[in-house]
């Protein structure tokens with residue numbers, strides 16, 4: 092298949108962005124105090140990133156996670172519905188760990204299996220949480236899967252049938268033991284349902300739920316300290332609002348802070364960084380796209396918008412931010428420790444960000460990834476891996492200092 096054709100299709104659907112406004116690349120000052128900087132030997136400006144292919148033949152992979160079960164395995168989720176297993180000693184296993192293909196609609200580019208998160212006690216429980224587009228009605232769905240028994244229980248669904256884009260789909264456990272899930276704004280362009288600023292819908296949000304317990308037969312509970320539990324009309328599962336399409340977010344293992352890559356519309360890609368105390372933050376969409384007002388009608392003069400800590404423009408071929416992770420592994424601790432690594436899907440440019448300890452962030456281009464990287468994941472030791480959409484390769488990520 093012509094590579095250009097694939098690229099165009101993905102540009103249109105996964106990114107849904109068009110480069111229209113020239114602007115200079117810039118790191119932005121934070122609007123809220125970031126986490127304390129961790130000591131690291133190399134400033135981001137001196138750091139470079141490289142990749143080594145370790146497997147291939149994946150079908151549109153979109154997530155890499157470690158079950159943290161002492162086996163050294165990595166789970167790789169494919170958008171088409173399978174969860175594959177990789178081990179550094181034996182490579183990619185032929186058969187999948189799980190096959191959700193029949194439950195998932197993956198026919199549109201942003202629909203399908205979108206995220207997986209092994210339970211913190213996976214070694215014992217063999218429970219895995221997954222976000223996907225439900226085949227029957229295209230609702231975005233959070234489900235608990237018992238890998239041992241092969242059973243699936245749907246916990247939360249959100250209607251998402253009108254547009255196929257902006258499904259979000261990241262699922263991850265925080266240091267607080269709760270499960271977080273991102274859902275896009277409902278799709279289309281310009282937030283047509285005006286969901287980003289509404290608290291009565293799960294669209295355009297990151298949710299936080301306690302899946303270790305069950306309340307009212309729901310299969311999960313809302314943590315009592317969620318920010319909107321006492322707000323009339325608000326969905327109590329909401330943790331942060333004002334998101335367009337948080338394709339990837341992650342937690343820094345060191346301080347529990349939340350890093351979010353929110354895909355921009357026509358002008359700017361953004362990264363947000365929130366401390367665990369910033370539940371309830373409003374990240375602006377669709378009043379704002381990154382630092383700029385997009386739609387005055389969506390702006391509330393009394394609202395307190397939390398600005399991104401890093402932005403880059405949709406120029407020069409950039410199309411969609413792929414939120415990454417903070418490096419906390421051992422192999423490159425003296426080089427990359429404490430560095431948040433993030434890439435653009437189309438240009439494959441990789442940036443490193445690090446809190447500077449005084450409320451700002453140091454940032455620099457670290458190099459380039461292979462084409463179309465959709466996710467960065469870590470193994471049991473915190474070492475970085477990455478997958479790309481097409482052609483479906485799997486890479487170990489390395490760092491060096493210039």
Ligand SMILES: [Ca+2]
Nearest residue numbers: 374375376381
């Ligand atoms: Ca924003």
